[in-house]
Amino acid sequence: MAATTISLFLFFLHIFSVVTSQTTQSTITLGSQLLPTQEQTSWLSSSGRYAFGFYKQGDGFAVGIWLNQIPEKTVVWTAKRDDKPVSSDTTLLLTKEGWLVLRDKRGQDTPITNSSSSATYASMLNTGNFVLYNAVSEIVWQSFNSPTDTILANMTLSSRNQLISSASETNHSSGRFRLKNQDDGNLVLYPVDTTDIAENAYWASGIFDQGYRPTLALDEDGHMYLFREDGKIVRNFTDGWTSRNQTVFYRATIDFDGIFRLYSHSVERNGSYSMEIRWSAIDDKCLVKGICGFNSYCSSEDNRTGCLCLPGFDFVDPLQRFRGCERNFTEQSCGDRTDNLTYVMQTMENMKPRSSHACSCSSQTSHTSGSPAMGTITLYDCTCHASLLRSWRCSKLKLPLRYGRRGTDNSTMIFIKVGDGTLESPNRTFPTGTEMRSKKMIRMDILAVSIALVTCSVIAILISCLLIYRYHRRSKTMSQKEDFGLMEEITLRSFSYDELKKATGNFKEELGNGAFGTVYKGVLSNGQKAIAVKTLTKMVREGEKEFQREMKAIGRTHHRNLIQLLGFCSEGSHRLLVYEYLKNGSLADLLFKDQIGPTWNERLRIALDVARGILYLHEYCEPHIIHCDIKPENILMDDLWTAKISDFGLAKLLMPNQTRTFTGPRGTRGYVAPEWLRNVPITVKADVYSFGIVLLEIVCCRRNLDVEAPESEIILCEWVYSIFAAGQLGNLMVGEDVDKAVVDRMVKVGLWCIQNEPGLRPSMKNVILMLEGNMDIPIPPSNSF
Template sequence: MASLLFFIFLTAIITTEAQRGESIVNLGSSLTPTSKSSWQSQSGFYAFGFYQQANGYAVGVFFAGIPEKTVVWTANRDKPPALASVTLNFTSDGRLIMQSAQGIDTAIADPPERAASASMLDSGNFVLYNSDKKIIWQSFESPTNTLLQGQRLTVGNELFSSVSVSDQSTGIFRLKMQTDGNLVQYPVQTTDVAEYAYWASGTDGKGSNVSLCLDDDGRLYLLNSTGTILKNLTQGGYPTKDVVYFMRIDVDGIFRLFSHNLDKNGNFSVIWSSSNNKCDPKGLCGLNGFCTMNDQDANCLCLPDFASVIEGNWSSGCERNFTAESCKSKDGSMKYIMKAVPNTVWEDDSFSSLTILTKDDCEAACLKDCNCEAATYRDGVCRKQKLPLRFGRRVLGDVNNIAFIKVAISTSTINKIEPLGREKYSRKDIMILGISLSAFGLIMSVISAIAIYKNRVRAYRRVSNSGNVDLSMDVSLRSFTYSDLEKMTNGFKEELGRGSFGTVYKGTIWNGQKIVAVKRLEKVLTEGEREFQTEMKVIGRTHHKNLVRLLGYCHDGENRLLVYEYMSNGSLANILFKPEKKLFWDERIEIARNIAKGILYLHEECESQIIHCDIKPQNILMDEYRCPKISDFGLAKLLKPDQTNTFTGIRGTKGYVAPEWHRNQPVTIKADVYSFGIVLLELICCRKNVDWSFPEEEAILEEWAYSCFEALELDKLVSDQDVDKRQLERILKVGLWCILDEPSLRPSMKKVLLMLEGTVDIPIPPSPTSFLSTV
């Protein structure tokens, strides 16, 4: 009864607030970035409409009554900025949409019914009403990175930081109101487990349907469904006259409560923050970087012999400034030494854990293990790891934590190195040390083998006894039973697609709140079992925005199923080859860049180098924002750390398969470069690579594309009227270099991406088949 009364009381407050201080927007109203650009609240303090972002415009809610035009909510925050020619229309049939000059509509709000009017309230809430004056949609119910006074973060919802102060796209930190009553901060792309949390309210298990609330007097607190306050983050009682408060998860991952005195017209003041240590947020410095405090400011450093991927962009992380090769040279001498990074803590993603007496022993054990790229040592425990390292930060005074990083050494400088500050070694010393370490390494290998065996036995016991698939890799995936998936897919009712190994069905998890794609493998005893294991091992270890995310699996008797995130726009083939779903030139080039980024991650940034082996438009899925994600890793090949090529039977799809497959030559990552080149030509021309409905000389796309390039007739390749001819020539040259018959002449995916982004010059490519006779 008490909870019902509280709900009625809360509803009355919200309704009253909605009616107070509103500025009605009628059907047929419109905004443009350059003329009437916003609809303001009655007080003029808040506005809804266009604000400038990068070289374009976004739509959102922002403070309009103060000099700082601070954005508090953004629509479609991860879509590219719009051009100045767009229009925001509140149409006569009750839709709120942004229209491009080309007539493409983008929904700003998705109410369950058509709206009759809208209003920018003085509370900062933008709302849509139906004809009965009831709110059918409001910005308060879908917050981005900010909570305003009177707003709540309800159970199961999250706030995400922005990329930067000037870019409101989704950043790298999140604040989640969990179903267990705990308010927790995590880095993005991690599961909701304690090891990834870097701040928590400590209210787990203390209530259900808990919400984070902000009152007019600056009180920030957690409230359960019965109206009981579980915890005050701030006590409140701050001035309410001419003062505004808001809470935001900032770019640096810390969430703060701000105040602004309207009389003084000054800047925002921080009156509370979740942490005073700016190095607390995990992932601030990206992969292979670690955070250190410089006075009160955070500073990011790279591992030894590493450099920033993008100078000035911490979250981009660090990469080697040397080329990683086999850990031993032909004469058996070591190619690497270990360098120490003291007083640092990292994510424990170890593949082997040893009990060792000293840190020197830990260093030596990693140096002798070709699979070990880094090791962390604390209190007699040595954990061998592969790169990249994540979530690094320096902890002053904690001298027991130390990381050892394997870095390259040249033969000419081997006598000049003073690793870890010790004396210079002569060749004789190194030989004696090497023999000693070899003996020690043999002992450690036996210990490691025993430890690995025990770990695998424990892992096998966690899966179905009827199967033999190795699920002991370090992935955080959810295990489903077959009956779970039957319920999730409503008896495998809605089919999304069908491939050579099985069928994909639409399903839901989290009580229907999240749509997923469930892939049921049908050839279980042969290819299906192999594909199941390959996809688990490959995509289960990958984390990249341009790769489809694997959420879970089913290993139940003979049933093998994989659960993926749902891609609402289907495959690239579904869009690219259908005239009614035409992609504009800029969209196609952006899609090409994103596909290249995904392949580059597989080739150079993964724990194990991966050859996808089946890059084609059908295996590139498109999310709701038409961002491409590579899928279908069932044919992929994992290369060992010291392996650069592999011999295997022909894999992939006709038309996209590199020539070396047919010539029984060793296959390298350049096979994927070839397939990408074919896809790039298809993106340029919006047609399939082989299509006999065209005249014979145009039927095979790669041959026709080169003939048009050679004849300087590039206009024949595209139907778009607004294509930059210089850019077209540049992109076409990239594709032609990728599809050369000789693999060694094809560029790496890193070079491909640089060429697509226009940062390197592209020489004139030869004919794709001109080197065939030399192979």
């Protein structure tokens, strides 16, 4: 009885503090503005504790809210956090019409809020809440309703909402981890881009209260708790504290390292300041799933935590080790003989990685004859790459491996295939001071040699360029002139035809073919780098146009979800493009040929990969690009099963400030947007339509058109809409354990993307937000298919 009374008292105290805190405010009138380079760059709350305005981020500025009375810049909220930082000539303006916008030097406005009603005035409250009011002082928008990575005192996180960590201490764009307040009442930490299942969670509150959907709250005394709709507190995480000699205020943040922490900021009467961690969800960073990327593991030594590569792997980016590791050798394919193996097995103890992709050989095998036999089983199994031995139960795994961590459980052991000659010690440690100095001297020697080699290379390149220039000056054909202009525009490796002929074994192994030519597998002369060589053979002039277009479209792009162009050959009548080789084939193979098919977790991840690649083409690369041929055959899967968009032969490049273009029909039947056939201008929404078809194919693992299906199911989009409208999406999930909310999101996004009218289709940025569950999705209308 006493506990219930205290709970109700704390709840009503929280409500009272929220109401009273709204009364003290500073008023921002219509027409008020800020510039990042002026003396006043922010609007302060009346107490001066919080500020709203411009803060420095990277080479530009972001708009957000931060603690103003402490020496460290502590940002607690950021507007449009995933947009690029703005330049110094951008104005933050509360317009006379009542809209909060960012206005660039050209006078173009970008809204800061998603408010559908205009405001009469604004205020930065002492609670840290920035609020827009209408003429009768009703709130039309407030920052508390769209939190980023932090909740403040008197702020709540209601059911179904989540916090997303920042990318780093200084970069407040969306990071790699999230805190989700689930419908079942459980507060859970997950890596970003994962589904809400126990396998991906690394901390949970342990409260399941499905009938009430508890809300997370933080009060001014530092109590952080989950309370139900009836006021009952179901979990109190902290014991708050106060001191008469201090001014103390609190914030709870999911930090960039994935740990949810409660901080107290104390300002003494003498002006001194201190910050303290009052509570932490977990203490060991290595418990954070996803703290280290694919094929790496987290290790703690001497109170230092870091990411290390598994044997046979090197860091994707040594300067950003959290990005994971990739193979440092080329593994034999299943067609090669196994009596002359070029790799061996490396053993590591106390390791517990997981496979992020279903492995056809992942059946568990009981074995009691000893651990060496476990490694031998995997060594001769060309379809698997590692095996995990736990209590004499062996599970074979397929790359990539994730959530790796060194533990203290001596009953676990992992066997990993490594290249013969690349064997490494599994007990790698962080370098000592002597080792670092020794390595620094070696690096200086390497640097000196590298500078000499680079200098010689530059001289050789300059001489080569001069010879090429003279050769092309003498050439009189239009195609040769175009080739030279292209070489000036894009800095890629130029291959000779003989080099590529030798690399592909005289174009022996065909990977696929399309309208303009054929793709062959090859290996560069060092034998370590596998490549895919695309030859353009159909009609010299038409092939020439495709060659030029594809070079310009992808030559300067660089994104993890776009295939990497390594070089080209433009010799006589030969036109070839050299790409990175992705051995796991296309999305079409995965969806339509693999009998197992991807899991729902993988389907969502693949869909997000493709969406991010298209978003980059539409908004972030220069010039903006409409791909024009998004389909499963043009989406390839790399070693880590990351989806990458390929084949830019039909791409349309947009001029600066151009949003639409007239062009003839392009693309593949079944994926072409309706506007291609109406003789109207084409926009990036044509790619959105194609993505919608692909998304529904990912959901259903079948083609958009299947003449062998029952009559009512032949056209996929019609069938999916019919079962969606009838509330029968369960027909897509027969026999599978899946989060129905994920399937519902994917289907609704797909149906919005394939609307006949381009204006009804969402942008790719909103597609990503909806797939991630960060944006509400209205019911899609009937499309009159």
